Amino acid sequence: MDSAMFWEAVIKSLVLILALLTGFAYLTYYERRVLARFQSRLGPDRAGPEGLLQPVADAVKLIFNEEVIPAQAYKAVFILAPIITMVPALAIVAVIPWGDSVVMFGREISLTIADVNVGALYIMSVASIAVYGVVLAGWSSNNKYAMMGGLRSTAQMISYELALGLSFVAVVLLANSMQISQMIEAQKGIWFFFIQPVGTIVFMIATLAELNRAPFDMPEAEQELSSGFNIEYSGMKFALFYMAEYTKMVSISSIVATLFFGGYLGPGVERFPWLGPLYLFIKILILLFGMIWIRASWPRIRYDRLMAFGWKILLPLALAIVFITALGILLNMLWLIPILSLGAGAVAVQAINLSLRRKAYAR
Amino acid sequence: MTINLFLFLVLAVVVVATALGMLFSKNAVYSALFLVLNFSTVAVFYLLLGAPFIALTQVTVYAGAIMVLFLFVIMLLGTEELEESKVLPWQKPTALFLAFVLLVEGIYLMVMQKTTGLITTPVADAGSPEVIGNMLFNKYLLPFEATSILLLVAMVGAIVLTLKKKGGQN
Numbered sequence: 001m002d003s004a005m006f007w008e009a010v011i012k013s014l015v016l017i018l019a020l021l022t023g024f025a026y027l028t029y030y031e032r033r034v035l036a037r038f039q040s041r042l043g044p045d046r047a048g049p050e051g052l053l054q055p056v057a058d059a060v061k062l063i064f065n066e067e068v069i070p071a072q073a074y075k076a077v078f079i080l081a082p083i084i085t086m087v088p089a090l091a092i093v094a095v096i097p098w099g100d101s102v103v104m105f106g107r108e109i110s111l112t113i114a115d116v117n118v119g120a121l122y123i124m125s126v127a128s129i130a131v132y133g134v135v136l137a138g139w140s141s142n143n144k145y146a147m148m149g150g151l152r153s154t155a156q157m158i159s160y161e162l163a164l165g166l167s168f169v170a171v172v173l174l175a176n177s178m179q180i181s182q183m184i185e186a187q188k189g190i191w192f193f194f195i196q197p198v199g200t201i202v203f204m205i206a207t208l209a210e211l212n213r214a215p216f217d218m219p220e221a222e223q224e225l226s227s228g229f230n231i232e233y234s235g236m237k238f239a240l241f242y243m244a245e246y247t248k249m250v251s252i253s254s255i256v257a258t259l260f261f262g263g264y265l266g267p268g269v270e271r272f273p274w275l276g277p278l279y280l281f282i283k284i285l286i287l288l289f290g291m292i293w294i295r296a297s298w299p300r301i302r303y304d305r306l307m308a309f310g311w312k313i314l315l316p317l318a319l320a321i322v323f324i325t326a327l328g329i330l331l332n333m334l335w336l337i338p339i340l341s342l343g344a345g346a347v348a349v350q351a352i353n354l355s356l357r358r359k360a361y362a363r
Numbered sequence: 364m365t366i367n368l369f370l371f372l373v374l375a376v377v378v379v380a381t382a383l384g385m386l387f388s389k390n391a392v393y394s395a396l397f398l399v400l401n402f403s404t405v406a407v408f409y410l411l412l413g414a415p416f417i418a419l420t421q422v423t424v425y426a427g428a429i430m431v432l433f434l435f436v437i438m439l440l441g442t443e444e445l446e447e448s449k450v451l452p453w454q455k456p457t458a459l460f461l462a463f464v465l466l467v468e469g470i471y472l473m474v475m476q477k478t479t480g481l482i483t484t485p486v487a488d489a490g491s492p493e494v495i496g497n498m499l500f501n502k503y504l505l506p507f508e509a510t511s512i513l514l515l516v517a518m519v520g521a522i523v524l525t526l527k528k529k530g531g532q533n
Contacts, residue, residue, distance in 0.1 A: 077396075118492055121419040128427025132399070135431070139392060139438050147438065154435045158428070178492050 082240035085133025099276025149228030
């Protein structure tokens with residue numbers, strides 16, 4: 001590896017990290033404004049025009065907050081936990097292509113940091129170590145509520161990781177590769193969303209659970225755990241957890257957009273490669289809006305139901321989806337996949353209806 | 364090659380240090396965390412050997428899944444700090460003896476294979492997903508399937524054990 005390549009990778013990573021961190025700041029603003037609209041309010045509109053400086057004000061406030069480390073906390077882990085939460089959130093996007101290659105300063109630069117041949121597995125492995133931050137935060141705080149938040153989060157993330165991985169397998173089968181750039185290449189004709197709509201939905205539900213987002217935000221259920229795993233955290237450490245959650249939302253949205261919605265592909269992207277990042281940005285914005293919409297619409301799901309849903313419905317459904325996808329590819333009949341998987345999805349919805357609905361005696 | 368050697372030495376120190384840390388830390392959670400670090404560093408070794416698939420599988424399976432469950436159990440049982448147990452008095456001498464045997468074996472192999480070298484340069488693409496998949500599902504199909512059945516049996520066994528307990532309480 002020559003030094004120019006090295007510096008290229010470093011600069012690309014820096015740009016991406018800065019973009020993600022800015023994106024996180026404005027995502028909080030976006031979420032608050034959108035939620036406010038859902039609830040017939042105005043939302044933050046005081047700092048700057050239309051409240052656009054609100055994230056800056058929040059950041060300044062959090063920096064000057066007092067940082068408390070509980071006397072009984074395991075100090076080293078307590079300080080490390082927010083960092084451990086933050087790193088995977090940033091690292092996971094390293095394999096996501098933001099566009100085809102562009103020519104800049106007389107050399108061709110590909111808009112991916114690392115287009116490795118095991119990209120799908122990379123995403124899975126980074127997602128699987130993301131749970132450590134929350135668990136360690138819960139444990140090291142030496143607080144019952146924080147501990148319960150951490151434990152809930154572990155159980156939830158392990159349960160939903162299976163469905164996540166299995167819906168990943170469907171994409172790998174369709175693209176016939178684990179390399180992310182080839183997955184996008186394979187979607188030039190038709191997006192995977194249209195071939196595997198149920199797989200897309202399973203993936204999105206599983207990512208919501210992995211993110212601890214509503215309606216799966218049990219680890220930080222305010223009413224039950226007063227705050228959950230981050231109860232003892234204050235100041236910048238708390239801000240890091242907050243940051244990690246929203247950065248993960250952006251990262252995961254970019255992954256969903258890449259795996260199922262064609263990534264940077266769009267009309268005219270071959271002639272003007274700079275349109276690629278723009279298309280991806282638009283897709284991410286739409287997916288983020290979906291997440292906020294879900295948060296505004298659905299109440300939190302009860303914990304035993306959450307586990308039952310993950311193990312008894314989502315996991316079999318994801319298995320069925322892998323089977324159906326493999327069958328469709330084996331028979332060389334791609335049109336069979338959406339039909340059969342929609343059928344499987346209908347069965348799953350019926351199963352939810354039967355198993356999770358309020359029983360007659362509970363009324 | 365020199366930079367690879369340098370990386371190897373640094374990582375080797377980290378691996379040994381984390382292994383020792385795992386053995387000697389009094390707190391079970393710290394032990395588990397040292398083990399996570401150890402697994403992750405071993406994954407980097409696989410990367411150095413040109414086997415990214417095995418490296419990432421190592422991270423996903425060991426660091427990401429198994430150790431999370433370990434931590435989960437340690438925290439759930441609240442057994443972070445345990446007294447030195449006297450349940451298995453023969454354990455320490457046996458472990459020391461076995462470690463000694465392993466060390467002798469390693470040195471013997473290193474001396475004997477001096478001419479060929481312990482780490483031969485891996486075949487190009489040996490660690491790519493396609494090659495591993497072909498190997499697993501053609502040449503090593505039977506061991507692969509046998510392992511999967513073994514894991515399934517273990518899983519069913521765990522479920523059966525917990526079910527019995529519940530029945531007893533009822």
